[in-house]
Amino acid sequence: VIAFAALVRKELASLFGAPTAYVTLVMVALVTALIFFDHLRLYNQILFVYASTNMGGFESDTIPDYVNLWDSVFFPVMETLGLTLVGAVPLLTMRVFAEERSRGTDELLLSTRLTPGQIVLAKFAVTFAFVTLMMTVAFVYPAAAIERGGLGVQHLAAVYLGLTLHGIGLASIGLACSAFTSSQLVAAVSGWAVAFVLWDFGWIQPFVSERVAGALDAISLHPRYGSFSEGIVALEDVVYFAGLALVGMAVSRFSFDVRRVGG
Amino acid sequence: MRELALAGCIAAAFGIGSFYATDHFGAFSAVNLAAGAAAIAAALAIGARRLRFTGGPHSRPAIARGLLVIAAALAAAILLERAASRAQIRFDWTFERSYELAPSLTALLDELPGLSLDLFHDPLDPRVRRTRLLLEEMARGRGIALAVHDFDHVPEALEEYGVSASNSVLLRVGERFQVVERPTQGSLYEALYRLASVQAGVVAFLRGEGEGDPELTSDLGYGGLASALTSEGYELRALVTLATPDIPEDVDVLIAIAPSRGLQPEALGALRRFLERGGGLVALIEPGVTSGLEELLAGWGLVSPNLVLVDPAHGEGLDGEPAGVCPLAYLYEEHPATHGLDRGRMTFFCGVRPFELRKPDVSDSLRAIVQSSPRAWLSDDLGLLERRGGAPEPAGAREDYHAIAVTGRYLRDGVETRIFAVGDADFASNRYLRAVYNLDLIMNGVHWTAEREAQVAIRPKIRDTVQFPLPVENSLQLLYGVGLLVPELLLIAGGVVWLRRRRA
Numbered sequence: 001v002i003a004f005a006a007l008v009r010k011e012l013a014s015l016f017g018a019p020t021a022y023v024t025l026v027m028v029a030l031v032t033a034l035i036f037f038d039h040l041r042l043y044n045q046i047l048f049v050y051a052s053t054n055m056g057g058f059e060s061d062t063i064p065d066y067v068n069l070w071d072s073v074f075f076p077v078m079e080t081l082g083l084t085l086v087g088a089v090p091l092l093t094m095r096v097f098a099e100e101r102s103r104g105t106d107e108l109l110l111s112t113r114l115t116p117g118q119i120v121l122a123k124f125a126v127t128f129a130f131v132t133l134m135m136t137v138a139f140v141y142p143a144a145a146i147e148r149g150g151l152g153v154q155h156l157a158a159v160y161l162g163l164t165l166h167g168i169g170l171a172s173i174g175l176a177c178s179a180f181t182s183s184q185l186v187a188a189v190s191g192w193a194v195a196f197v198l199w200d201f202g203w204i205q206p207f208v209s210e211r212v213a214g215a216l217d218a219i220s221l222h223p224r225y226g227s228f229s230e231g232i233v234a235l236e237d238v239v240y241f242a243g244l245a246l247v248g249m250a251v252s253r254f255s256f257d258v259r260r261v262g263g
Numbered sequence: 264m265r266e267l268a269l270a271g272c273i274a275a276a277f278g279i280g281s282f283y284a285t286d287h288f289g290a291f292s293a294v295n296l297a298a299g300a301a302a303i304a305a306a307l308a309i310g311a312r313r314l315r316f317t318g319g320p321h322s323r324p325a326i327a328r329g330l331l332v333i334a335a336a337l338a339a340a341i342l343l344e345r346a347a348s349r350a351q352i353r354f355d356w357t358f359e360r361s362y363e364l365a366p367s368l369t370a371l372l373d374e375l376p377g378l379s380l381d382l383f384h385d386p387l388d389p390r391v392r393r394t395r396l397l398l399e400e401m402a403r404g405r406g407i408a409l410a411v412h413d414f415d416h417v418p419e420a421l422e423e424y425g426v427s428a429s430n431s432v433l434l435r436v437g438e439r440f441q442v443v444e445r446p447t448q449g450s451l452y453e454a455l456y457r458l459a460s461v462q463a464g465v466v467a468f469l470r471g472e473g474e475g476d477p478e479l480t481s482d483l484g485y486g487g488l489a490s491a492l493t494s495e496g497y498e499l500r501a502l503v504t505l506a507t508p509d510i511p512e513d514v515d516v517l518i519a520i521a522p523s524r525g526l527q528p529e530a531l532g533a534l535r536r537f538l539e540r541g542g543g544l545v546a547l548i549e550p551g552v553t554s555g556l557e558e559l560l561a562g563w564g565l566v567s568p569n570l571v572l573v574d575p576a577h578g579e580g581l582d583g584e585p586a587g588v589c590p591l592a593y594l595y596e597e598h599p600a601t602h603g604l605d606r607g608r609m610t611f612f613c614g615v616r617p618f619e620l621r622k623p624d625v626s627d628s629l630r631a632i633v634q635s636s637p638r639a640w641l642s643d644d645l646g647l648l649e650r651r652g653g654a655p656e657p658a659g660a661r662e663d664y665h666a667i668a669v670t671g672r673y674l675r676d677g678v679e680t681r682i683f684a685v686g687d688a689d690f691a692s693n694r695y696l697r698a699v700y701n702l703d704l705i706m707n708g709v710h711w712t713a714e715r716e717a718q719v720a721i722r723p724k725i726r727d728t729v730q731f732p733l734p735v736e737n738s739l740q741l742l743y744g745v746g747l748l749v750p751e752l753l754l755i756a757g758g759v760v761w762l763r764r765r766r767a
Contacts, residue, residue: 017764022757026750033746040738065445071389137753141746145738152358186265193272196279202386203282203292206416218344226392231357236347243340250336257329261322 090191093174162228172248271302473523
């Protein structure tokens with residue numbers, strides 16, 4: 001336990017000792033804040049055009065039902081944030097294993113009393129904690145602003161949970177990619193590619209049978225995350241992201257075996 | 264190997280990315296995807312080959328063990344996900360519990376065997392996900408077939424069922440079908456009701472003496488009420504009192520919406536005979552009007568003095584009416600017409616005349632089913648309804664509960680007569696019908712009058728979208744305070760860390 005705690009402390013120090021973590025945090029928070037504000041401004045403008053005297057005012061029923069605070073502002077921003085994470089999280093995870101590998105410090109880690117499984121667990125735990133922090137920083141502004149529109153704290157909690165789980169799923173993919181290379185660039189690019197492919201299989205649906213389309217839909221990230229943003233917390237979606245983390249850990253753990261026997 | 268994998272990943276990403284960007288799967292996307300997949304497969308093959316040669320035979324058990332752990336993790340993840348999916352445990356965290364089905368809707372779904380649901384959508388329509396979740400909830404555990412169709416891929420179906428907009432739902436039972444263009448629990452409930460073809464009886468609207476118009480769809484009309492009655496299985500008719508010496512035998516319920524002129528003695532006679540033979544009457548009356556209907560109701564013990572009810576517990580009306588003349592009622596007596604209504608399910612009235620109950624016969628059952636707050640008082644100044652500003656309580660005014668809606672049930676000579684009367688007609692107008700629980704009160708009142716208590720229900724609400732502006736000024740303060748300041752501080756911290764590391 002002491003060795004495990006020491007590794008967690010070392011990982012935290014290493015994470016917050018590098019500017020990459022701060023840049024990723026700032027990038028996600030800033031993109032979210034600016035996009036949200038821009039959507040809000042545009043929504044207000046559209047609303048005032050529809051509600052202008054020429055169009056009959058607010059009570060004239062001339063405003064289309066899709067022009068509303070959720071569909072025009074909050075949900076598009078959450079969609080963008082979900083996609084932004086696909087770009088940002090691999091930047092965060094690329095160095096976790098690859099840097100150790102390129103410097104040869106992974107050999108040192110293995111010489112401690114820690115098993116490869118514990119090393120993987122510590123690195124995953126620290127990264128997940130950072131993702132949670134990142135989501136909190138990014139989510140506070142839109143959530144505080146939209147709460148005045150009456151979305152409800154519980155619904156916002158569901159969106160936050162979905163975003164965090166989505167970030168954790170992406171981090172698991174990124175960490176598994178990082179575990180198989182000593183190049184941070186390769187880790188980031190492969191993380192992006194896998195996450196991007198898994199994001200949504202909607203594009204493939206016209207070319208495959210309904211059964212295959214259903215199976216591909218079940219492994220896609222976007223529909224899982226989408227339910228949370230609608231305020232639905234389904235056990236199957238939570239289990240999906242937990243499963244992604246579990247498989248990510250198993251794959252990362254396997255990289256130690258490969259390293260040991262393959263060099 | 265790495266170069267190949269890198270190139271493959273980039274090609275695959277561009278292939279899918281170009282599809283998302285253009286919404287078109289063209290040659291660029293196809294070639295990139297194929298090349299990317301081939302490169303990744305080749306890289307994996309080379310990697311596996313290298314692994315075999317560098318590791319040697321002694322490494323095989325370790326590799327096999329590792330692969331086995333991955334396979335076990337994958338299998339556990341899939342099994343758990345499938346089990347969770349089968350358990351269908353989900354929580355609705357929306358503010359209005361939008362995905363928790365109203366009991367009236369679930370009862371209807373259970374009554375319609377062989378129901379199928381088809382959702383037609385444009386892939387870029389953001390509303391579809393919400394509709395899909397609602398339909399999944401409706402189909403869950405009921406064996407209802409649910410299919411989702413891309414708008415562009417099923418032109419024949421669109422033509423056949425007359426679907427013209429994205430996010431439309433087709434409800435089918437055998438040959439019968441209904442199309443709902445703005446699917447919400449409320450609109451789907453009404454469509455299902457039409458599909459169930461419930462024959463509820465004949466409702467006639469009195470016409471010809473300035474009554475509310477059930478064909479008018481503007482705010483002042485009662486088209487919404489007529490439409491809701493049709494949805495719930497009633498056949499509607501208009502009865503011009505002057506041209507109808509007697510109410511037809513097959514009419515079950517007569518609705519009189521605030522006649523503004525006096526009813527002719529012949530019409531009142533026809534109404535009396537109709538009630539005496541066991542007909543049902545729904546009477547909505549307004550303060551300041553004497554049409555003869557008030558006198559008829561008084562004959563049945565439902566006395567309504569020509570006064571205005573002022574309930575200071577409530578503020579100004581929506582259009583700046585004086586405080587108190589538009590009460591929000593929350594006090595209900597236990598009765599089929601108010602079943603399900605409580606302090607949290609209020610009804611809204613505007614310009615109310617009160618009722619007093621005076622039993623004509625001991626066997627009669629008269630009930631004040633909706634009441635004002637105990638702070639209400641009565642005024643004979645009908646100008647209050649027009650005047651802007653407050654309605655000052657005169658000295659000596661008696662504050663008390665006052666009846667807003669009443670019912671009467673009369674058993675005479677083996678014939679049962681039912682009357683449901685409300686001291687306001689506006690509450691059922693198009694303007695206020697969907698406000699709070701007004702629709703439920705009037706519909707349940709009609710069902711009770713028609714002796715169809717089984718149809719009494721609290722209807723699912725049509726979700727109101729938030730279509731008011733969120734002031735940018737307020738949001739701007741939050742943007743500076745949280746949206747920009749926090750990233751700024753983080754960036755400064757990151758910069759300091761970077762400089763210190765460089766120095767070290």
